[in-house]
Amino acid sequence: MSTTPKNNENNSSGSRQQTTLQKLVTFAKGRRELGVLGALLLIGLFFSVMSDRFLTTPNMLNIMRQVSINGLIIIAMTFVIISKDIDLSVGASYAVVGIVVATLFTQYSMNIWLASVLGLITGGLLGLFNGVIAVKGQIPAFIVTLGTMMIYRGLALVISGGRPISVRLPEAYFNVTGARVFGNIPVPALWFVGVAIFGAFLLHRTSYGYKVFAVGGNVEAAHLSGINTDRVRITNFILTGMAAGLAGIISVSYLTGITPTAGQGMELQVIAGTVVGGTSLFGGVGTIGGSFIGAMIMGVVRNGLVMIGTSAYLIELIIGLVLIAAVFVSTYSYREKR
Amino acid sequence: MAQDSLIRYESISKRFGGVQALDDVSFAIRSGDIHGLIGENGAGKSTLIKITGGIYRKDKGQLYLDGKPVDIHSPAEAENHGITIVHQEIPLCNNLTVAQNVFLGKPLLKGLRQPDMKAMEQRTIELFRQIGQTVNPKHPVGKLSVAMKQLTAIVQALTTESRFIIMDEPTAALTPGEVETLFEVLRKLQAEGTTILIVSHILSEMMQITDRVTVLRNGKHVDTKDTAATSIDDIVRMMVGNVPPPSREVHEVRKDEVVLQVRDLTKKSLRLHDVNFSLHKQEILGIAGIQGAGRTELATCIFGAYPADSGTIEVEGVPHRIRSPRQAIELGIGYLTEDRRNLGVFWEMNVWQNMSTAIIDRLTNLRMVLNHKEIKELGQASVDELQIRTQGLEQKIRYLSGGNQQKVVLSRWLNSGPKVLLLDEPTRGVDVGAKAEIRRVIQELVTQGLSLIVISSDLEELLAISDRVMVMANGTIQGEYLAHEATTEKVMALATKK
Numbered sequence: 001m002s003t004t005p006k007n008n009e010n011n012s013s014g015s016r017q018q019t020t021l022q023k024l025v026t027f028a029k030g031r032r033e034l035g036v037l038g039a040l041l042l043i044g045l046f047f048s049v050m051s052d053r054f055l056t057t058p059n060m061l062n063i064m065r066q067v068s069i070n071g072l073i074i075i076a077m078t079f080v081i082i083s084k085d086i087d088l089s090v091g092a093s094y095a096v097v098g099i100v101v102a103t104l105f106t107q108y109s110m111n112i113w114l115a116s117v118l119g120l121i122t123g124g125l126l127g128l129f130n131g132v133i134a135v136k137g138q139i140p141a142f143i144v145t146l147g148t149m150m151i152y153r154g155l156a157l158v159i160s161g162g163r164p165i166s167v168r169l170p171e172a173y174f175n176v177t178g179a180r181v182f183g184n185i186p187v188p189a190l191w192f193v194g195v196a197i198f199g200a201f202l203l204h205r206t207s208y209g210y211k212v213f214a215v216g217g218n219v220e221a222a223h224l225s226g227i228n229t230d231r232v233r234i235t236n237f238i239l240t241g242m243a244a245g246l247a248g249i250i251s252v253s254y255l256t257g258i259t260p261t262a263g264q265g266m267e268l269q270v271i272a273g274t275v276v277g278g279t280s281l282f283g284g285v286g287t288i289g290g291s292f293i294g295a296m297i298m299g300v301v302r303n304g305l306v307m308i309g310t311s312a313y314l315i316e317l318i319i320g321l322v323l324i325a326a327v328f329v330s331t332y333s334y335r336e337k338r
Numbered sequence: 339m340a341q342d343s344l345i346r347y348e349s350i351s352k353r354f355g356g357v358q359a360l361d362d363v364s365f366a367i368r369s370g371d372i373h374g375l376i377g378e379n380g381a382g383k384s385t386l387i388k389i390t391g392g393i394y395r396k397d398k399g400q401l402y403l404d405g406k407p408v409d410i411h412s413p414a415e416a417e418n419h420g421i422t423i424v425h426q427e428i429p430l431c432n433n434l435t436v437a438q439n440v441f442l443g444k445p446l447l448k449g450l451r452q453p454d455m456k457a458m459e460q461r462t463i464e465l466f467r468q469i470g471q472t473v474n475p476k477h478p479v480g481k482l483s484v485a486m487k488q489l490t491a492i493v494q495a496l497t498t499e500s501r502f503i504i505m506d507e508p509t510a511a512l513t514p515g516e517v518e519t520l521f522e523v524l525r526k527l528q529a530e531g532t533t534i535l536i537v538s539h540i541l542s543e544m545m546q547i548t549d550r551v552t553v554l555r556n557g558k559h560v561d562t563k564d565t566a567a568t569s570i571d572d573i574v575r576m577m578v579g580n581v582p583p584p585s586r587e588v589h590e591v592r593k594d595e596v597v598l599q600v601r602d603l604t605k606k607s608l609r610l611h612d613v614n615f616s617l618h619k620q621e622i623l624g625i626a627g628i629q630g631a632g633r634t635e636l637a638t639c640i641f642g643a644y645p646a647d648s649g650t651i652e653v654e655g656v657p658h659r660i661r662s663p664r665q666a667i668e669l670g671i672g673y674l675t676e677d678r679r680n681l682g683v684f685w686e687m688n689v690w691q692n693m694s695t696a697i698i699d700r701l702t703n704l705r706m707v708l709n710h711k712e713i714k715e716l717g718q719a720s721v722d723e724l725q726i727r728t729q730g731l732e733q734k735i736r737y738l739s740g741g742n743q744q745k746v747v748l749s750r751w752l753n754s755g756p757k758v759l760l761l762d763e764p765t766r767g768v769d770v771g772a773k774a775e776i777r778r779v780i781q782e783l784v785t786q787g788l789s790l791i792v793i794s795s796d797l798e799e800l801l802a803i804s805d806r807v808m809v810m811a812n813g814t815i816q817g818e819y820l821a822h823e824a825t826t827e828k829v830m831a832l833a834t835k836k
Binding site: 205206207208210211213214216217218220221222223224225226227228284285 | 641643662663664666667668673675680681682683684685686687691694695696698699701702705706707708750
């Protein structure tokens with residue numbers, strides 16, 4: 001119960017300060033991502049103390065690079081989950097697009113830029129297929145994308161004949177997709193940040209984003225308010241398909257190749273990152289800022305655990321605990337109190 | 339009188355954050371009475387009920403049961419004391435049968451602890467007979483009417499030998515006939531010695547069924563009176579303090595201009611057939627009828643939520659086949675749903691977001707980027723116009739009272755610039771003060787040139803505000819009356835026609 005000297009000196013400015021403080025509190029209360037940010041900072045602090053190699057510029061840039069592939073998809077997944085759907089096929093879509101682009105480039109000697117554009121379109125079509133089946137067929141997205149997860153994986157295996165493909169890319173292309181620029185900044189991380197900014201604009205500043213929240217909050221009410229709910233949901237699936245495709249393309253470039261089994265289990269990492277970032281699986285709640293930080297948390301924990309020399313066997317276990325703890329903390333304040 | 343009272347509240351107080359929900363409330367409920375609890379939304383009724391049922395803990399004060407002080411810490415303890423709450427949203431398992439629901443959590447067992455379905459079904463029939471009802475115990479609860487669900491909840495209470503049943507807004511979703519049945523059941527229970535506390539907004543019903551009434555206002559106890567010694571006017575005065583009664587404003591109906599003409603509208607899956615009617619400019623057309631008559635179905639069909647199989651809808655003389663709410667909105671039709679909780683409000687959203695849904699595409703620059711300046715101006719104008727009590731446009735709608743939530747949803751439609759508004763139960767579940775304000779708004783809208791279709795189960799209210807009343811039964815229009823020739827009796831005669 002200590003008051004600042006300022007408060008004691010001047011009562012009127014003291015009360016005004018309090019209202020500013022109160023404003024800050026209400027501001028903070030309405031924003032889950034601040035809690036998630038706090039968690040990220042605490043985790044970062046822990047690893048900084050435990051290891052001198054953690055908080056170094058090269059390692060930070062490394063983490064950014066590591067999270068960028070999942071992160072790209074997490075941004076799109078945020079839209080899908082806010083509107084109360086789910087997309088389990090992103091890992092497989094990622095592989096399909098990577099394989100398609102690599103095959104077009106190596107086997108058909110197609111221009112890599114054109115191949116990438118076709119790859120993005122392929123990603124969009126995979127998403128469109130998910131969306132149309134789930135929305136128009138009125139089948140739960142969980143089931144539909146569970147099915148297409150296997151179908152798309154099969155596609156990747158069939159197209160590639162089950163063999164990994166390696167590529168030798170032109171330097172100009174590599175420079176804008178997989179390289180490191182401006183003193184070692186990884187380009188994939190720049191793509192992640194760019195997509196996050198675009199996603200934040202789309203979700204929080206446009207009528208489309210508004211509709212995503214409306215559909216997730218109450219799909220019936222949204223329909224009765226004249227919102228074309230089917231179109232919003234299908235568009236969301238196209239977004240995740242394209243984001244998975246972009247991730248696939250960037251990954252082909254960075255790793256100079258792709259295997260048809262790449263991205264297995266990625267969908268769960270992506271959903272975990274989204275949920276850690278405060279997006280509610282019950283729909284209607286979530287932010288891009290939160291998802292960005294959620295993606296970072298997943299990467300920081302994994303990287304930090306390696307840095308402090310944790311046994312590889314323990315890492316998955318600990319990440320699972322972090323996932324549950326993070327969601328518990330971020331939803332705690334929203335539970336009805338009695 | 340202490341001997342006589344089943345339950346006595348003494349100086350009960352409860353605070354939620356900055357809100358004093360109950361403030362030093364003291365009164366007693368006599369054993370064997372049907373006691374009414376009345377007050378506006380936010381008066382503290384729910385809080386008091388929840389304290390009695392062990393859901394909330396009181397901050398201060400003492401509860402006496404049979405003259406002995408008790409502390410009820412959980413719903414289970416309340417049940418042990420013989421106290422049951424029948425909530426407004428009835429917590430039954432829709433996938434289970436009536437008998438399974440009645441014995442939920444405490445099944446009758448046989449042999450190796452298997453549930454004895456036969457015995458439970460038999461007992462269910464007996465219990466329903468005890469309250470003068472027949473039931474098929476194997477019927478899934480999900481397919482029952484709201485009224486039967488309520489009776490199932492009451493029968494559930496009978497299995498635990500409750501002596502004090504609290505009913506929260508039991509009649510809100512019932513038709514007049516069902517209300518009558520419920521009251522018969524309550525009187526039967528009373529005759530067997532059960533004490534009943536009933537919460538309702540509908541004062542005429544309270545006058546009819548209760549022995550005594552207690553009025554709360556802003557968390558304070560106003561008075562407890564014998565029902566026979568009071569009147570509706572008296573109660574309203576106690577509820578709201580002193581406010582003038584709503585007056586009927588005279589407005590001119592433009593008989594020469596037909597805004598909406600519905601011809602031979604049929605929708606089989608909604609059991610609507612051959613609906614014909616017209617709506618004039620600046621007219622308030624009331625639609626009366628009992629539950630299941632097809633009133634809401636008609637509104638949703640016109641609005642395009644369930645497009646019609648056949649028939650046409652003419653808007654200002656141009657025939658249309660309306661296939662989606664979006665199309666209806668573009669044609670200048672708005673629909674205020676009867677089910678605000680599930681179909682109207684976006685609970686995770688704030689006030690301005692809830693106001694903007696129907697016209698969000700118009701509130702943008704470049705057809706995409708939200709124009710927050712315009713949104714805020716429009717929102718503030720609505721807040722002022724409808725006198726919505728909110729901390730601001732950023733306030734989450736869940737923290738508003740029912741009446742103010744309703745005004746927010748109403749403003750969603752007013753902002754869409756409609757020619758025709760379909761208002762489905764616009765005053766259901768809102769308190770007396772908000773009711774009067776919504777009626778005032780309805781009157782104002784027609785003088786501004788709008789045409790309204792109002793659906794209400796509160797027949798007296800409907801007759802009071804409508805220029806013309808149309809009666810529906812069995813999925814079609816049975817007839818209509820002009821306001822001055824309509825009476826409750828005439829309308830009910832048509833509404834219950836087979």
